[in-house]
Amino acid sequence: MPISVGRAAERRIEPALLGNSIAEDDDSRDGLNLLDAIGATMTLKRDAPLFCEGDPAQHYYKVVTGAIRGYKLLADGRRHISDFFLDGDFIGFHTLATHAFSAESVRDATLVRYDRRRVDALVARSPHISKCLLARVCTELSQAQMRMVVLSRMTARERLASFLARMAERSCGKPAAAIALPMSRADIGDYLGLTTETVCRAFAQLKSAGIIAAPSPHEVMVLQPGALVTLATGA
């Protein structure tokens, strides 16, 4: 979720190509931050559930610290991780009546919880927030389509590269600094449609190619960002 840095709140509304329905220079983060007033802080222990697929959705959430995994299970236990939610990410704003996936914490986490009815009331009253919300959901849909390409057509090495490129992009604090990977190899595997072992081997391949270095299993340094992106985009 590449959240572009938002602009000042007061922004001219362009009736241009996008008309009024979707904001192009999306300051949806700022828009949704207006919700903070009605949020309540909560904490979650490692591996603790946040909600389950199919549960009626009563709340929205924002991650403050820690990491949450959203996942879906097949009847026989096969798991797919829909998304990792890290610092600053919103969870659940695209849910309809019930949650479309389960969510639990990867590690100890603190969240802000928003009462759904109060948020919805706020959204209904503010066209600006409403636009931000729609733009955010559209962006997520577009990203989901990109992930489908990864899952359906990329090799293990390319999948891992695309995952690491996304993580690097997110933690864009310092360039050549180590990226934190809070999740386990099994989590990464379930996110990429691979097994733990294949993820390990893909890590080994990227390391021996000199593209990344891994001071520890949960830290990665990108040595050749260009090569990583090339792999990640399937060139």
Next chain:
Amino acid sequence: MPISVGRAAERRIEPALLGNSIAEDDDSRDGLNLLDAIGATMTLKRDAPLFCEGDPAQHYYKVVTGAIRGYKLLADGRRHISDFFLDGDFIGFHTLATHAFSAESVRDATLVRYDRRRVDALVARSPHISKCLLARVCTELSQAQMRMVVLSRMTARERLASFLARMAERSCGKPAAAIALPMSRADIGDYLGLTTETVCRAFAQLKSAGIIAAPSPHEVMVLQPGALVTLATGA
């Protein structure tokens, strides 16, 4: 792809818990049908392009007859079909400034084309349409997450079963009637993350298991709907 009920239900939006942000009633299709007044009919020859990924989005579309495939390409030509759009489907309502995927016709098609600015103006003036739109995009996102499970964790046979179950659900005219499959085996493969040959073999497996019958390569009859759904849901 919700394998359960009919097409109307798929588009239905639950009233509960949605507060004011999302439709209270289930007529998102009706809501968007209000747009018909500003649409213009057009036709497209087989394999003709409708728009390309990255192009500025000037129009929205609705399929009247025929079939459209939306797809994304990797640099080296690997293709993933994001979705097939069949009779009655809307295309592009979740696009931001530019198209997130390319689209071309699977066979001769007729569409309704909507000018984007006029639609957006309409959306901006009508909270009802706006709610329908948001609900629709949320539903699509949820379906995309289901497809990711299919692509990341299911076998070839299960993937094909899930595709056929979706097609059966869509053409829910007569129960035991033949389902039309307008697209080629290669298209189905690119939709499911498989090769043409593997799709053929999966068809052969489902046929020899007595789950389906295929009067012709582009028609399928579901003989055991229960078995198909069981496979499709990964039980």
Next chain:
DNA sequence: CGTCGCGTTGACGTTGATCAATAGGCGTGG
């Protein structure tokens, strides 16, 4: 100090991809 959980590596099996050949439908042109 022992155990447990996770990561890593190795050996081997299986699924689906690749390569290749054949068959069938359909349109075109004779």
Next chain:
DNA sequence: CCACGCCTATTGATCAACGTCAACGCGACG
């Protein structure tokens, strides 16, 4: 109407990527 050619579907044979099973190392924690 028939012959030809092209495109797609199908099937077979082989290959490779990834999954499975297993062993081991290492750090955390009791």
